[in-house]
Amino acid sequence: xxxxxxTPRYLIKTRGQQVTLSCSPISGHRSVSWYQQTPGQxxxxxxxxxxxxQRNKGNFPGRFxxxxxxxxxxxxxxxxxxLGDSALYLCASSRGTxxxxxxxxxxxxTRLTVL
Amino acid sequence: AQSVAQPEDQVNxxxxxxxxxxxxxxxxxxxxxxxxxxxxxxxxxxxxxxxTGDNLVKGSYGFExxxxxxxxxxxxxxxxxxVSDSALYFCAVSALSGGYNKLIFGAGTRLAVHx
Numbered sequence: 001x002x003x004x005x006x007t008p009r010y011l012i013k014t015r016g017q018q019v020t021l022s023c024s025p026i027s028g029h030r031s032v033s034w035y036q037q038t039p040g041q042x043x044x045x046x047x048x049x050x051x052x053x054q055r056n057k058g059n060f061p062g063r064f065x066x067x068x069x070x071x072x073x074x075x076x077x078x079x080x081x082x083l084g085d086s087a088l089y090l091c092a093s094s095r096g097t098x099x100x101x102x103x104x105x106x107x108x109x110t111r112l113t114v115l
Numbered sequence: 116a117q118s119v120a121q122p123e124d125q126v127n128x129x130x131x132x133x134x135x136x137x138x139x140x141x142x143x144x145x146x147x148x149x150x151x152x153x154x155x156x157x158x159x160x161x162x163x164x165x166x167t168g169d170n171l172v173k174g175s176y177g178f179e180x181x182x183x184x185x186x187x188x189x190x191x192x193x194x195x196x197x198v199s200d201s202a203l204y205f206c207a208v209s210a211l212s213g214g215y216n217k218l219i220f221g222a223g224t225r226l227a228v229h230x
Contacts, residue, residue: 004158033217043205043220056217090158092218100209101147101166104218106158 002027004093004107012113018079021110023091025072031055031096032074033104034066037088046089049074050096078112086114117142119208121221128196129229136191136224138206147209148189149218150180154202165189176200196228 005024013019025032033056034046045058049068066076072093078085088111092104118141128134140146147166151159163174170182180191189206203225207218 006158035218042222043207043218045217045219048217058217092159100217101164102209103149103161103164105161106151108156108158 004091004105006089006091006107006110008110009108010111010113012115013081014115015081015083017081018077019081019112020075020077021089021091021112023074023076023093023107025074025091025093026105029093029095029105030072031094031102031104032068032072033092033094034074034076035090035092036060037090037109038086043090046076081114083114085112087112117146117208117219119206119219119221121204121206121224123224124222125225125227127227127229130198131195134193134196134200134226134228136204136206136226138189138191138221140187140189140206140208142208146189148180148182149207149209150174150178150189150191151205151207152202153205153223159205162191196226198228198230201226201228 007022031050033048035043037043047066048056052068063079068074088109090109092106094102094104120139149164150162153159162178163172165172165182173179178193182189203223205223206221
């Protein structure tokens with residue numbers, strides 16, 4: 001069974017630009033969550049989608065947005081990039097039907113560098 | 116508010132010796148607890164989780180974790196460490212309020228296993 005895939009693996013952008021990251025969940029999984037990982041703040045939850053609906057959201061500014069498609073694939077978008085947005089962005093998928101006890105399986109991440 | 120603490124930034128252990136990576140949590144109600152491991156330039160790999168039942172949870176790669184409700188701890192253990200176990204380990208709690216599939220992570224503990 002294929003794991004969670006994320007594209008691209010690496011991105012370099014400049015301040016003010018916008019970026020779109022993509023995530024394909026494990027087959028059969030309907031929930032996709034996004035996390036930001038930085039050396040200073042650690043792993044922080046961005047948002048979670050289930051059946052094309054955002055079910056949960058972390059404490060990030062509105063520049064961070066996401067969506068989910070009918071095939072459960074998800075994208076996240078960051079507009080007006082700032083230097084502080086440089087991070088590893090991780091996507092995780094789960095069945096989404098067991099509430100808080102669901103196991104999330106992570107992709108390899110997209111390394112975003114903002115210059 | 117739920118939180119997770121990993122009191123050690125780094126744990127050093129000799130190959131063949133037992134290892135323990137500590138985790139304490141603060142949640143209201145019954146916790147769902149997880150351990151993940153991250154290798155360089157990789158995403159997080161699921162090791163094990165505690166939902167309910169037996170306090171000793173067995174996971175992947177010979178790891179196990181002991182849930183202790185009175186001490187609010189969920190320490191990760193392995194009887195005999197391997198050099199290949201060297202990685203970054205994260206403890207996480209699944210949020211019981213605010214929706215599904217939101218993991219709150221500890222800061223991580225770097226495990227170094229020396230030959």
